[in-house]
Amino acid sequence: MALLHAARANRVMIATAESCTGGMVAAAITDIPGSSAAFDRGFVTYSNAAKIQMLGVSPATLETHGAVSEPTAHEMAQGALRRSDADIAVAITGIAGPGGSDHKPEGLVCFGIATADRVSTETIAFGALGRPHVRKAACDHALALLHKAVDSFPPQN
Structure with a gap:
């Protein structure tokens, strides 16, 4: 995997x-032999309580913006970075389906990438592809975001 090689x-x-x-x-990262040289840890925070407890997401952020929002993805990425020994953290939160709403439809996924000096977020509307396909598309997009972030990371000596 090119991401691990670059990391x-x-x-x-x-x-x-x-x-x-x-x-x-x-x-996907840890399926590759040797991933321990570049992967520190992962947080699966499906519930709002887990986002708060494990990542330090503010209850006010969840109340104001909801779990599927760029502010939540921002805080998730920051929290993963702060609560790990990582240099880069990616966060993913979205509506895999089925269902959703007019405001937050199936396939809407928010991403965050955090480093020590910045956090960026984006939202992708993958559409109502069905749960497995939305999850796969979100995973692939997160891996691409990580690869881009790793490639732009200043080399360490």
């Missing part, structure tokens, strides 16, 4: 904070 080359450790993907990103 090892740049001496970057990765953490994940996952909701709708339920650990799929961490599993």
Whole structure:
């Protein structure tokens, strides 16, 4: 996996904070032999209580914006970074389906990427692809975001 090669080359450790993907990103990374050189840990925080307890997401953020929001993804990524030995953390929270609402439809997924000096977020509307396909698309997108972040990370000596 190119992500792990780049992370090892740049001496970057990765953490994940996952909701709708339920650990799929961490599993994709750790399926590769030697991943322990670049993967620190993963947090599966499916419930709001887990987001609060494990990642330090503010209850006010969840109340105001909901679990599926860029502010929540931002705090999840920050929390994973702070509560790990990682240099980069990715967060994923979304509506895998079935269901959703007019405001937050099936396939809406929010992502966060955190490093020591910045956090960026984005939202992707994958559409009503069905639960397995939304989760797979979210996992693949998170891995791509991580790869991009690792590639732009300053090399460590």
